[in-house]
Amino acid sequence: MTIDTGPLTSLQLQSEMTSGGTLELSLVEAPVPDPGDDELVVRIEAAPVNPTDIGLMFAAADLTTLTANGGKTVATVPPAVLPRFAGRLDRPLAVGSEGAGTVVRAGANAQALLGRRVAIFGPGTYAQYRVTRADACLVLPDGVTAAQGAAALINPLTALGMIETMRLDGHGALIHTAAASNLGQMLNRLCLAEGIPLINIVRSAAQAELLLGQGAVHICNSSDADFVAQLDAAVTATDVRLAFDAIGGEMPGRLLAAMEVAGVRRMADYSHYGSTEPKQVYVYGALDPGPIVTPRAMGMAWSISGWLLFQLVQRAGPDVFKRMRQRVADDLGTIFASSFDTTIGLADAIRPDVIHAYAQRATGRKFLLDPWR
Amino acid sequence: MTIDTGPLTSLQLQSEMTSGGTLELSLVEAPVPDPGDDELVVRIEAAPVNPTDIGLMFAAADLTTLTANGGKTVATVPPAVLPRFAGRLDRPLAVGSEGAGTVVRAGANAQALLGRRVAIFGPGTYAQYRVTRADACLVLPDGVTAAQGAAALINPLTALGMIETMRLDGHGALIHTAAASNLGQMLNRLCLAEGIPLINIVRSAAQAELLLGQGAVHICNSSDADFVAQLDAAVTATDVRLAFDAIGGEMPGRLLAAMEVAGVRRMADYSHYGSTEPKQVYVYGALDPGPIVTPRAMGMAWSISGWLLFQLVQRAGPDVFKRMRQRVADDLGTIFASSFDTTIGLADAIRPDVIHAYAQRATGRKFLLDPWR
Numbered sequence: 001m002t003i004d005t006g007p008l009t010s011l012q013l014q015s016e017m018t019s020g021g022t023l024e025l026s027l028v029e030a031p032v033p034d035p036g037d038d039e040l041v042v043r044i045e046a047a048p049v050n051p052t053d054i055g056l057m058f059a060a061a062d063l064t065t066l067t068a069n070g071g072k073t074v075a076t077v078p079p080a081v082l083p084r085f086a087g088r089l090d091r092p093l094a095v096g097s098e099g100a101g102t103v104v105r106a107g108a109n110a111q112a113l114l115g116r117r118v119a120i121f122g123p124g125t126y127a128q129y130r131v132t133r134a135d136a137c138l139v140l141p142d143g144v145t146a147a148q149g150a151a152a153l154i155n156p157l158t159a160l161g162m163i164e165t166m167r168l169d170g171h172g173a174l175i176h177t178a179a180a181s182n183l184g185q186m187l188n189r190l191c192l193a194e195g196i197p198l199i200n201i202v203r204s205a206a207q208a209e210l211l212l213g214q215g216a217v218h219i220c221n222s223s224d225a226d227f228v229a230q231l232d233a234a235v236t237a238t239d240v241r242l243a244f245d246a247i248g249g250e251m252p253g254r255l256l257a258a259m260e261v262a263g264v265r266r267m268a269d270y271s272h273y274g275s276t277e278p279k280q281v282y283v284y285g286a287l288d289p290g291p292i293v294t295p296r297a298m299g300m301a302w303s304i305s306g307w308l309l310f311q312l313v314q315r316a317g318p319d320v321f322k323r324m325r326q327r328v329a330d331d332l333g334t335i336f337a338s339s340f341d342t343t344i345g346l347a348d349a350i351r352p353d354v355i356h357a358y359a360q361r362a363t364g365r366k367f368l369l370d371p372w373r
Numbered sequence: 374m375t376i377d378t379g380p381l382t383s384l385q386l387q388s389e390m391t392s393g394g395t396l397e398l399s400l401v402e403a404p405v406p407d408p409g410d411d412e413l414v415v416r417i418e419a420a421p422v423n424p425t426d427i428g429l430m431f432a433a434a435d436l437t438t439l440t441a442n443g444g445k446t447v448a449t450v451p452p453a454v455l456p457r458f459a460g461r462l463d464r465p466l467a468v469g470s471e472g473a474g475t476v477v478r479a480g481a482n483a484q485a486l487l488g489r490r491v492a493i494f495g496p497g498t499y500a501q502y503r504v505t506r507a508d509a510c511l512v513l514p515d516g517v518t519a520a521q522g523a524a525a526l527i528n529p530l531t532a533l534g535m536i537e538t539m540r541l542d543g544h545g546a547l548i549h550t551a552a553a554s555n556l557g558q559m560l561n562r563l564c565l566a567e568g569i570p571l572i573n574i575v576r577s578a579a580q581a582e583l584l585l586g587q588g589a590v591h592i593c594n595s596s597d598a599d600f601v602a603q604l605d606a607a608v609t610a611t612d613v614r615l616a617f618d619a620i621g622g623e624m625p626g627r628l629l630a631a632m633e634v635a636g637v638r639r640m641a642d643y644s645h646y647g648s649t650e651p652k653q654v655y656v657y658g659a660l661d662p663g664p665i666v667t668p669r670a671m672g673m674a675w676s677i678s679g680w681l682l683f684q685l686v687q688r689a690g691p692d693v694f695k696r697m698r699q700r701v702a703d704d705l706g707t708i709f710a711s712s713f714d715t716t717i718g719l720a721d722a723i724r725p726d727v728i729h730a731y732a733q734r735a736t737g738r739k740f741l742l743d744p745w746r
Contacts, residue, residue: 056645084670087643248669270460272429273681286669294677295664296621297457300657301684304667305676308646 008032008041008104011371012127013346014092015057017077017085023061025073025350028092032129037107040134042118045146047099047125048338049349049358049367050154051285056123057095059085063359066352073350096125096369100140100149110134117144119152126349128371138325144332147340147368151182154309156328156336158284159187161312162244163196164320169280173197175235175243177251178287179219180207182338182366188216189335197238199231201251222251231258236265241277244307246285252304253294255281260298274299282307340366345373381405381414381477384744385500386719388430389465390450390458396434398446398723401465405502410480413507415491418519420472420498421711422722422731422740423527424658429496430468432458436732439725446723469498469742473513473522483507490517492525499722501744511698517705520713520741524555527682529701529709531657532560534685535617536569537693542653546570548608548616550624551660552592553580555711555739561589562708570611572604574624595624604631609638614650617680619658625677626667628654633671647672655680713739718746 010032016024035041061075068074082089098121106114118137124130140149166174176187179200191198192215199218202208208219218238220230234240235258243255256279263275279298284307294304313321328336344367348354358367383405389397408414434448441447455462471494479487491510497503513522539547549560552573564571565588572591575581581592591611593603607613608631616628629652636648652671657680667677686694701709717740721727731740 052645059645087637087640088645091643093643093645253664264460267460270464270466272425272432272461272466276684284673289669291626291666291668293664293666296659296662298679300679300681303676303678305678306671306673308673311649311674 008129010127010129011346012124013095013349015059015095016090016092017059017061017082017088019082019089021077021079021082023058023075023077025057026071026092027346027350033131035105035107035110035131037109038134039107039131040103040110040113040118040137041105042101042120042130042132042137043104044096044099044101044125044127044130044371046101046150047096047369047371048151048340049344049369050097050151051287052097052154053095053126054359055286056093056097058355058359059088063356066355068350068352073352073355094122094124094127096127097122098151098153099125099130099369100146100152101130102146104129106134113137113139116140117146117149119149121153126346126369126371128346138329141329141332147343148332148337150340150368151338152328152332152336155183155186155338156332157324158183158309159190159336160324160327161309161316162187162282163190163194164316164324165282165307165312166196166242168315169242171240171242171280173199173238173240173242175199175201175240175245175255177201177222177243177255178246178285179216180210181246183246185211185214186336186338188214192216193335197240199234199238199240201231228254228258231255232261235259235262241279243281245281245283247287248283248285248292249288249290250293251288252281252283252292253298256294256298256302256304260302263299263301274301276301278303280305284308338366340368342366343368343370343373345369346371348373381502383500383502384719385497386468386722387465388432388468389463390432390434390455390461392455392462394450394452394455396431396448396450398430399444399465400719400723406504408478408480408483408504410482411507412480412504413476413483413486413491413510414478415474415493415503415505415510416477417469417472417474417498417500417503417744419474419523420469420742420744421524421713422717422742423470423524424660425470425527426468426499427732428659429466429470431728431732432461436729439728441723441725446725446728467495467497467500469500470495471524471526472498472503472742473519473525474503475519477502479507486510486512489513490519490522492522494526499719499742499744511702514702514705520716521705521710523713523741524711525701525705525709528556528559528711529705530697531556531682532563532709533697533700534682534689535560535655536563536567537689537697538655538680538685539569539615541688542615544613544615544653546572546611546613546615548572548574548613548618548628550574550595550616550628551619551658552589553583554619556619558584558587559709559711561587565589566708570613572607572611572613574604601627601631604628605634608632608635614652616654618654618656620660621656621658621665622661622663623666624661625654625656625665626671629667629671629675629677633675636672636674647674649674651676653678657681711739713741715739716741716743716746718742719744721746
């Protein structure tokens with residue numbers, strides 16, 4: 001391939017919340033700096049629209065007020081929530097948590113990567129170019145397309161991170177909610193490959209069908225009238241005491257209550273503190289942005305915690321993280337394959353009608369951004 | 374002293390929840406078994422009425438329906454909650470989580486304790502005698518009365534257990550709610566003695582006054598209109614990221630939000646995941662028996678967990694537990710002193726009017742049970 005050696009400029013998507021109570025999305029053109037000795041310039045070819053990106057882009061803005069306004073797209077932010085975002089007010093943020101592209105420039109210590117296709121972390125992958133540390137990217141195997149590599153980091157490493165967390169915490173099975181998501185499907189394939197009992201919680205018969213077709217063993221549909229009974233049967237069958245929840249709201253409490261019921265059933269003697277078996281729910285998402293509401297039906301041996309991939313990486317250490325990344329590269333075409341059904345460009349990404357489509361975060365409707373489209 | 378060598382019988386208080394939906398308190402007389410080689414028979418002289426005892430005695434019974442009925446005291450249990458108590462239905466439970474008394478019989482390996490005053494764990498201390506393992510009791514220093522030793526275990530070890538937990542978790546300061554309770558006052562004295570920053574959360578000006586008189590440095594009154602500002606100032610001053618909460622309801626979320634606000638203020642760069650500093654709330658009580666309601670204003674580095682003294686003992690190991698018990702014996706007259714203002718007998722303890730008084734769990738109104746009264 002030909003490597004461009006002239007000055008580069010990059011169009012990039014920014015999100016700014018103003019102290020005046022507006023949320024503004026815009027495309028700005030900026031010169032691309034030269035890479036440092038250990039850095040790369042990556043020409044981004046594909047970036048997924050992940051829930052975390054939507055969260056950063058729109059924060060708590062009222063999407064019913066979205067309008068295109070002289071090159072910017074603007075929405076109103078309710079005044080009451082502004083203090084929560086004090087740290088970002090009037091500071092434009094670069095959007096895009098991951099992506100894939102080709103290394104077009106490389107620092108002195110990273111020349112070997114020139115011309116390779118890599119997956120990189122953001123922020124700032126909703127752009128034509130991004131400078132990144134060479135040791136922070138995943139070199140994609142030959143033949144992997146940009147679309148195939150676009151989501152090679154966050155979802156695959158999150159699925160692997162859940163399994164690492166399970167092992168660090170001393171558990172042997174897990175529950176996952178929002179199980180029909182791209183991440184959920186990956187986790188199901190990973191658990192099947194590893195022989196780890198996984199309870200998949202979905203919210204529709206169609207999602208249950210999808211996972212059943214992918215070999216899922218335990219599926220519970222939270223929209224069914226007998227969800228509690230389904231969950232009880234699955235929890236009892238797997239002896240699970242750990243869950244990863246993308247939802248929040250009442251879900252963590254429902255999961256803890258189900259695990260507690262099964263735990264109490266295993267007890268020889270009554271204790272009014274309930275089961276002594278530790279039960280853990282990690283909340284890694286906020287599909288329900290309201291309060292987490294947890295009735296006291298979980299005994300005393302319980303924990304609900306926030307969870308982020310980067311917390312796990314810090315806890316597990318660099319060797320484990322390296323092993324996780326190698327595993328992604330090894331199984332990118334199979335366990336860690338992502339699928340997208342709509343590709344949009346940078347200008348599309350700030351169009352109100354397109355935003356309304358991708359901001360639904362509907363399972364089965366995944367968007368890919370091509371910054372050169 | 375004279376040791377009685379004839380057969381002993383013990384009057385004891387029992388609580389039974391029936392599958393028919395009633396809660397029954399009664400006094401039953403039972404023979405006292407001979408002690409095994411490593412066991413003692415303790416003549417109980419005083420036992421405190423702790424919140425945990427009230428919880429075991431009445432569970433979810435409707436106290437407005439309490440009536441004395443032929444030697445028993447009976448209340449209705451709402452049918453909806455019965456399944457939660459499946460493990461105790463139609464099984465009488467011995468009441469009383471701790472107490473103090475004199476060793477009147479001792480097994481072959483425990484003869485040295487004969488005649489000593491000891492503090493013991495329950496269950497079953499709301500009784501005239503109790504058989505217990507010799508190595509599970511705390512031998513009280515000479516001159517300590519039964520009333521002074523009655524609550525020498527649970528509250529003092531809980532206060533010490535909170536400090537041990539703080540250290541195991543790598544924290545250096547803590548928040549405590551229900552801070553004017555006997556336990557809270559102990560914790561305040563302990564933290565002052567150890568130089569540990571403690572934020573005392575109370576719910577009235579009178580309670581604030583009480584703790585102020587005991588040298589408390591940080592006091593926040595949750596009934597004040599500016600509670601959030603008080604809490605913010607105290608959290609910022611102490612850099613605290615750990616709380617022990619006796620309440621539940623909205624309190625854990627309020628504490629996490631306050632710690633998150635202070636954490637975000639310390640950040641150099643904005644992150645839409647919030648502060649990276651881990652924040653922990655341990656919930657060890659249920660003064661608010663409703664759901665724990667936690668708004669999403671706490672970033673992603675948070676954890677809310679159940680906490681029990683016995684979980685800490687298991688986590689810290691027997692050597693630490695031994696050290697904790699020695700510390701209680703050393704400082705029983707000072708840091709770990711309890712106060713009681715009403716003494717009742719076994720028959721009183723099942724009288725509806727007395728129950729209504731002690732079941733309020735009012736701070737500053739502590740009941741002591743004397744089974745011989």
